[in-house]
Amino acid sequence: MKLNVNHRLPxxxxxxxxxxxxxxADWIDxxxxxxFVRFQRAAPSGFxxxxxxxxxxLDSAIVAAKVAVLAPRGPYLAANPWLAVALRLVGKRRIAVTGIYAENGSRSFRLLRRFLGDAPVLTLVRHEAESWNAAGGRATPVIYGNTFGYPYPTPTRTDGRISIFIGGSSDRDPAAIQRLENELREADAPIDLVIVSKEEPSAWSGHKATITRTGYVSAxxxxxxxxxxxxxxxxxxRGHRAAGHMVAVGxxxxxxxxxxxxxxxxTGYVDGTYIRSVPDDDLLLPHLQAVAEWGRDHREAVRAEWAARYSHRAYVERVAAALKALS
Structure with missing residues (x-):
């Protein structure tokens, strides 16, 4: 997968x-x-x-200190914008960045814009790149991809029940979750809703439906x-910063x-087939039931879409092409 990347040094x-x-290996290849220079004991949640x-x-400062000792010569590719800020603070200048995760006009956005200057930035959603460029920076969007190693395939259920999963904390809308719970309680259909969050574990059971909040779980x-x-x-x-893409890819x-x-x-991830959106004024449950039933017959096609478009290798290829264009 060797690419013709126009940099003096990798x-x-x-x-x-x-x-x-x-x-x-994907990055090296x-x-x-x-x-690589990393802090392997960084807090998984960032907290x-x-x-x-x-x-x-704290974690970014530790990595920047390691860079100063282990890799004093750049250029550097920071996998998080706050890592890039830490590198700037220890005097590093040749830095490219993946991700911003900041709403235009927010305190985080202003701080990142101040410290990152003209560093090339790859955002994970188009709106972030547009905001960054409008503020005088250099950015282009790339579609995220990753290979988490999640299990596949799994046997399809034969009991007629449907399982809906909600997980991830990035820009979550509590009102949307409550709306789905209310619909499920009223319909009391043979559906199991599993919600992974930092809240205390809890469970509800109706005549047919169940709602389970697991609390924190391991990766x-x-x-x-x-x-x-x-x-x-x-x-x-309804924010404009990148959110939800990691859970979607997984x-x-x-x-x-x-x-x-x-x-x-x-934006850029919804394709109407493998990743679909639901209008704000529609009932959620019918959409989720229809996609769940479709998905049971198309798991191999969903997995193939991930391999072609959303795998880590595909992501690396997009990052390399985008950095070459920005350079």
Whole structure:
């Protein structure tokens, strides 16, 4: 997969979290990255002492200190914008960034814009790139992809029940979740709704329907719950920053179709087949039931769409092409 990337030197990838050999190999094989510097003990959720700002700031500072010792020469590819800020603060200048995750006009957006300057930025949704460019930066959108290793295939249920999964905390719309719960309680159809969140675990059972809030689960359990579901629902707010794409990509990897709110956060990902949106004024449950029933007969097609468009290797190819264009 060696690509003709127009850089004097391949990048040093700077990241948080544990190494994944297969994903690292995709970067190396592309010719885009020559080595990695990461903090493997970074907080998985980004929170430390109940603060995401403190957690990301501390972990980013630790990685920047490692870079100063282990990889003093760039250029650097920061897998998180706050890593890029930390690199700037230790004097590094040749930096490219993947992701912004900040709403235009927010404090985070203003801080990132101030520190990142003219660094090339790859956003994961078009609206973020447009806002960044309008503020004087250099950005282009790329469609996210990843290979989480979620289990596939899984046997299709034969008891006639439908399983709906909600997970992820990025820009979640609590009102949309409550709306779906209310519809399910009133319909009391043979449907199991599983909600993964930081809330306390709880359970409700009607005559036929069930609603289970699991509380926090491990990454492995998160993937397993997606893989045994018939459809994944993303209840997103109406913000313009990237949100929901990681859960959507993981669902497709497991062969599970996705339904999301009609939100700008998923612009470029909704294709009407494998990832669909539901209008704000429509009932949610009929849409989810229809997609779940379709998905049971098309798991292989969903998985194939992930492999072709949303795998980590496909993502690396898009990143390389976008960085070449920005350079």
């Amino acid at each position: 990048y040093v990838m700077v990241a948080l979290g544990r190494s994944r050999p297969a994903s690292d 592309s010719g885009l990255v020559r080595r 430390r002492l109940s603060s995401r700002i403190f957690g990301l700031g 492995d359990d998160f993937g397993r719950l997606i893989s045994v579901s018939d459809v994944v629902y993303l209840p997103l707010s 669902a497709l990897e497991a062969g599970t179709p996705v339904v999301c709110s009609d939100s700008p956060a998923m």
